[in-house]
Amino acid sequence: MEQTTPMHTDDPSLVAAFEARIAAGESIEPKDWMPERYRKQLTRMMSQHAHSEIVGMLPEGNWITRAPSLRRKMSLIAKVQDEAGHGLYIYCGTETLGVDRHELVQQLLDGRAKYSSIFNYPTLSWADMGVIGWLVDGAAIVNQTVLAKASYGPYARAMIRICKEENFHKRQGLEICATLASGTPAQKAMVQDAVNRFWWPALMMFGPSDTDSPNSAELLKWRVKRKTNDELRQRFINLTVPQAQAMGLTLPDPDLIFNETTKDWEFGEIDWSEFFEVIKGNGPCNHERLAARRDAHANGAWVRDAAVAYAAKHDARATAAA
Numbered sequence: 001m002e003q004t005t006p007m008h009t010d011d012p013s014l015v016a017a018f019e020a021r022i023a024a025g026e027s028i029e030p031k032d033w034m035p036e037r038y039r040k041q042l043t044r045m046m047s048q049h050a051h052s053e054i055v056g057m058l059p060e061g062n063w064i065t066r067a068p069s070l071r072r073k074m075s076l077i078a079k080v081q082d083e084a085g086h087g088l089y090i091y092c093g094t095e096t097l098g099v100d101r102h103e104l105v106q107q108l109l110d111g112r113a114k115y116s117s118i119f120n121y122p123t124l125s126w127a128d129m130g131v132i133g134w135l136v137d138g139a140a141i142v143n144q145t146v147l148a149k150a151s152y153g154p155y156a157r158a159m160i161r162i163c164k165e166e167n168f169h170k171r172q173g174l175e176i177c178a179t180l181a182s183g184t185p186a187q188k189a190m191v192q193d194a195v196n197r198f199w200w201p202a203l204m205m206f207g208p209s210d211t212d213s214p215n216s217a218e219l220l221k222w223r224v225k226r227k228t229n230d231e232l233r234q235r236f237i238n239l240t241v242p243q244a245q246a247m248g249l250t251l252p253d254p255d256l257i258f259n260e261t262t263k264d265w266e267f268g269e270i271d272w273s274e275f276f277e278v279i280k281g282n283g284p285c286n287h288e289r290l291a292a293r294r295d296a297h298a299n300g301a302w303v304r305d306a307a308v309a310y311a312a313k314h315d316a317r318a319t320a321a322a
């Protein structure tokens with residue numbers, strides 16, 4: 001798809017009409033007028049989301065050959081494949097904003113684009129597959145359920161299908177965790193260790209506090225985001241603490257306490273310096289993840305070439321027949 005030139009400059013009367021549509025709860029569609037800044041913010045957010053889906057395949061892909069049973073292996077393969085599909089829907093959605101998917105993928109491979117910080121942590125044991133499904137997909141659901149009401153139609157619609165699949169991801173993770181948590185002492189220790197390593201990085205997935213999040217105000221104003229990072233984080237914690245308790249797992253936060261008045265689980269200080277280091281590229285697995293993506297891209301070149309050649313042949317035949 002060609003890079004679209006702005007249809008209009010950001011004429012204040014057009015912006016006012018656009019904002020009135022947003023306020024009325026209308027959804028914005030690809031051919032509608034939108035401020036360039038809205039297009040830019042959505043492109044950034046959706047492409048980061050798409051990158052996160054496909055980089056997110058890597059930590060779990062590591063464990064497919066080591067799944068402890070055929071049933072677990074089938075679920076894990078299906079889940080990792082779903083994440084590829086999520087990447088595909090969202091890259092397609094991003095193209096409706098007038099950007100080319102190849103350019104977005106190139107930004108990821110060059111290290112110019114961001115993706116979710118959580119995927120830069122290693123997966124050290126089988127229990128990590130359970131904890132990722134439970135906490136990481138669980139956090140993604142909280143985020144994406146709200147994005148399903150985002151003002152941009154193609155993004156919102158992609159989220160509806162994605163959330164259905166994410167629910168399966170979370171359930172299979174929860175089942176792995178519950179099985180291990182009620183297993184042998186060694187299994188219980190393994191799942192507890194995984195929870196200890198993933199709890200805080202999962203909370204960081206919602207991003208910095210809104211006061212420190214440069215894009216939040218604008219995204220909220222245009223209803224791309226419907227809730228703040230802090231609201232979503234709190235919702236995730238409130239949903240997750242009772243699940244941990246039900247499984248007999250401890251969350252690694254001594255400050256976690258239920259507030260009877262607000263009905264919220266209050267929690268300890270998040271180490272944002274760790275988050276910013278990971279975002280800057282200094283997490284435990286940033287280099288490994290990007291190297292794996294670059295290899296996969298290079299190894300897949302023949303498939304892309306074959307697809308293009310096939311499409312050209314098909315077009316030529318259709319033209320000749322017409």
Ligand SMILES: [Fe+2]
Pocket residue numbers: 053082083086162166
């Ligand atoms: Fe996903």
Ligand SMILES: [Fe+2]
Pocket residue numbers: 083137140165166169
């Ligand atoms: Fe998922």
